[in-house]
Amino acid sequence: MKNGLPLAIDVVEAPASKIDAVDFENLVFGNVFTDHMMMCDYEDGEWQTPRIQPYGPIQLEPSAKVFHYGQAIFEGMKAFKDDEDQVWLFRPEANIDRFNRSSVRLAIPEFPKEVFLEGLETLLNLDRDWIKQGFGSSLYIRPFVIATEPGVSASPSKNYKFMIICSPAKAYYSGEVRVVFAEQFSRAANGGVGFAKAAGNYGAQFYPTNLAKQEGFQQIVWTDASTHEYLEEAGTMNIFFRVGDKLLTAPISDRILDGITRKSVIALAEEFKVPVEVRRVTVKEIVEAAEKGELKEMFGAGTAATINPIKGFGYQGKRYELPEQENSYASFFKTKLMEIQYNKAEDKFGWRYLVKEK
Amino acid sequence: MKNGLPLAIDVVEAPASKIDAVDFENLVFGNVFTDHMMMCDYEDGEWQTPRIQPYGPIQLEPSAKVFHYGQAIFEGMKAFKDDEDQVWLFRPEANIDRFNRSSVRLAIPEFPKEVFLEGLETLLNLDRDWIKQGFGSSLYIRPFVIATEPGVSASPSKNYKFMIICSPAKAYYSGEVRVVFAEQFSRAANGGVGFAKAAGNYGAQFYPTNLAKQEGFQQIVWTDASTHEYLEEAGTMNIFFRVGDKLLTAPISDRILDGITRKSVIALAEEFKVPVEVRRVTVKEIVEAAEKGELKEMFGAGTAATINPIKGFGYQGKRYELPEQENSYASFFKTKLMEIQYNKAEDKFGWRYLVKEK
Incomplete structure (x- = not known):
């Protein structure tokens, strides 16, 4: 130019x-x-x-x-x-x-x-x-x-x-989604390209995802490559956990994509006084919360699906099902986001961008 | 088919x-x-x-x-x-x-x-x-x-x-090669695709390599992403260190390419009674060996260059030059490999493969 x-x-x-x-x-x-x-x-x-x-x-x-x-x-x-x-x-x-x-x-x-x-x-x-x-x-x-x-x-x-x-x-519906927490394979290294939408980040996930599918899981929640103790993201979406009434999600890093749906959910949570903690989330705390019945929801956030509810997860050969939620955070945030996207609600944050007819 | x-x-x-x-x-x-x-x-x-x-x-x-x-x-x-x-x-x-x-x-x-x-x-x-x-x-x-x-x-x-x-x-000559040991960026994660010749592994190295070039280094020797304490490979070649008369190179793993030139060098070293240790190599031991004058050589091994001698390295802002070697391992192995490749020496290992005229 x-x-x-x-x-x-x-x-x-x-x-x-x-x-x-x-x-x-x-x-x-x-x-x-x-x-x-x-x-x-x-x-x-x-x-x-x-x-x-x-x-x-x-x-x-x-x-x-x-x-x-x-x-x-x-x-x-x-x-x-x-x-x-x-x-x-x-x-x-x-x-x-x-x-x-x-x-x-x-x-x-x-x-x-x-x-x-x-x-x-x-x-x-x-x-x-x-x-x-x-x-x-x-x-x-x-x-x-x-x-x-x-x-x-x-x-x-x-x-x-x-x-x-x-x-x-059309409305993205991929069937019921269950995820497995990564124990062996990894998506991204410290100092690597995990934060970028680099083509190679995606092809590298296909083989482990195929293995997960054979076990009945549609997606993998990637953990940190060094210890596999921290939950990071799901490759095509960021991940949120609802423990009690608190929403948890991992902070962005050089391994985790700075998802636009993710940060919109965080902003909406703050607006609507949903307690949200952006911090490292351990596999251990989520498994324990699931065992105690405190893990109420998990959902993915990304452009393709907007918000993708997750019905259950697997870890170390065990399977955990999440309860049905009457007033789920997933559907609340999905509705709030779509109302803004489709010009059906006030746009407090200035997120909507009008494509002018020419 | x-x-x-x-x-x-x-x-x-x-x-x-x-x-x-x-x-x-x-x-x-x-x-x-x-x-x-x-x-x-x-x-x-x-x-x-x-x-x-x-x-x-x-x-x-x-x-x-x-x-x-x-x-x-x-x-x-x-x-x-x-x-x-x-x-x-x-x-x-x-x-x-x-x-x-x-x-x-x-x-x-x-x-x-x-x-x-x-x-x-x-x-x-x-x-x-x-x-x-x-x-x-x-x-x-x-x-x-x-x-x-x-x-x-x-x-x-x-x-x-x-x-x-x-x-x-033609004979691959890329000028004098100096490398820098990675302190921040990484090439591969545990459980990732580092061992594969996946296209995305290469594009991901271009940016850090550009930064290294600005500092006067032609290539990066990647270290493990978790601690940056272990020397792994150089992205387009595996790396060998000569400390005293001992040859050191990292073992292959899910992060390190199983280089064919690499394993041929190891086999030749064993044949010619060059002491060779295939084990994790720490940044610390190589820096200390360089400081004591015991680091005699470094070289890369890969198909494009066969053996690529390395003249020096950088780490934590310090630069280390390697001495000229009269009887260098790099030129010894390069000659031995080329004699086999060009049908000028006995092929004990059965490595040569004749392309039959049709």
């Missing part, structure tokens, strides 16, 4: 929309993409003119560094439509800031915030019809950047491709 | 060779690729018919899982040409076994060993002219597999692409 030049985005519209072929009642998460995508290449030491073009495949050299060295990061965001057909984002600047923090850790050049937001708004306006009204319906937004320089020497790429692709989503 | 069918590889030869355009005297590592590449797709739960075709770009959906979740692994191998124009591989089955161990950890289906080797030999025969005679000249071979299924749900891909690409290499 040449300094001093006004912000310009090249737009090539799709000749026809694919939207009529999509069954919006039966969407599988992340499988269908909208008519357009945003793309911007980093070459000669700077981001070039961003473009929006019809969604379609990309061509890369087989030696492109993303294939060999995992130099790639991403974000997850959502757009929501209110009853007046206005489109809203939720805390988009927090995602863009984290996108750039992830980039720095992966030696990827940061992407200019204003171009990100301007491009995203242009894209959302083009694909506005793909965002459906109604609690639970949303457009899942996937910004990412990949290292495209050809060549297999293990060094940072000189070229990158920034992209945003979008996928319509 | 249908069971029971005889092994068949579809071969499409390049209409013309690019070889005349290549300056073999001034090769940059991993920048130029030969005329052909091997490719095999995993679809419908099995590896399909492998093919060899002209080297060229590949097309993927922007939602392909490799871009988002780093589900990708690779290997590094070399082919050597002897004075009779015979082409040799070095311990190829060890690479293929490790390729499949990496695949398992990344939830990628294993690739059949015999197809890997048969395809590689066919490819090497087609691109035989790209392998030049002479100590130091070789063909660097990069097998890799990437997750190609479109869709951004964080789960293992159903489709994969296996590829082998090849790049002619």
Whole structure:
């Protein structure tokens, strides 16, 4: 992006929309993409003119560094439509800031915030019809950047491709979720990339998660790699525990993602006087609380599911079921968050971001 | 690959060779690729018919899982040409076994060993002219597999692409190498993917390595993430220390790559009665040995460089230079390895593998 030049985005519209072929009642998460995508290449030491073009495949050299060295990061965001057909984002600047923090850790050049937001708004306006009204319906937004320089020497790429692709989503329901506390495998090291949305953090979880699934658990709650004594996060979501009426969650660190849903839950808990403690949470205290009947709830917090209630957990071969809750924190926070996201409640924190029609 | 069918590889030869355009005297590592590449797709739960075709770009959906979740692994191998124009591989089955161990950890289906080797030999025969005679000249071979299924749900891909690409290499000389011992950043967690050649392990090292380079160090010797007290590996090579006349190197673990050059050095050390200890090596003992003048050498061992002598190291802001060695272990082992690789010495261990002309 040449300094001093006004912000310009090249737009090539799709000749026809694919939207009529999509069954919006039966969407599988992340499988269908909208008519357009945003793309911007980093070459000669700077981001070039961003473009929006019809969604379609990309061509890369087989030696492109993303294939060999995992130099790639991403974000997850959502757009929501209110009853007046206005489109809203939720805390988009927090995602863009984290996108750039992830980039720095992966030696990827940061992407200019204003171009990100301007491009995203242009894209959302083009694909506005793909965002459906109604609690639970949303457009899942996937910004990412990949290292495209050809060549297999293990060094940072000189070229990158920034992209945003979008996928319509229904209310995320993944069935009943039970988790297992990690005793052997780990997600992240101290001084590693666990806090970043680095591509490699996710592929590394698939094998242990497959093993967990064979035991009847849908996800793993990762523990610290050094001792496995502290509960950290679940890889695609941060984790909250309700012990008595107190809400507990681990502090962010270089191993734990600074989840935007997580920090929104903490802010809402403070607003609604739910006692919340952000501190290291031990496996021992949660197991003991479960045994005493004091562990009332566990839930995950993340962009895809917003709040994902957890029905039980496993640890050292034992299984613990959580009781049904009449007034669960999980559903309370989910409702409060969605009311803000869908413009149905006051937005005290200034989290909603209106996508202006152009 | 249908069971029971005889092994068949579809071969499409390049209409013309690019070889005349290549300056073999001034090769940059991993920048130029030969005329052909091997490719095999995993679809419908099995590896399909492998093919060899002209080297060229590949097309993927922007939602392909490799871009988002780093589900990708690779290997590094070399082919050597002897004075009779015979082409040799070095311990190829060890690479293929490790390729499949990496695949398992990344939830990628294993690739059949015999197809890997048969395809590689066919490819090497087609691109035989790209392998030049002479100590130091070789063909660097990069097998890799990437997750190609479109869709951004964080789960293992159903489709994969296996590829082998090849790049002619000269004697690897990267200038004088000094390393810094990691005090803050880490490469791998206990129970993580450090032992695998997972793509994400490499991109994660670029940022800390850039910081090290600003301080005048070319590489980082990673320490254990829990305490930073033990020296582990250097990310693209395993590390050996010579204290007095004793050779020390860390044992392999779930954080440390089972390097083929590493284990070949250990075997040669035993053969030639060089005292070698495979045990955890502390930062403290190496710093103390350096201060007492007992640290005679450090070197890295890996496929790209074979043996890479290290001139000095940094730790806690102090710099330590290593003395010049008349009869260095590094050059001894490098010569011994190359004599075997180039068919110039007896191959007691059965490490050489002849690529039969077809």
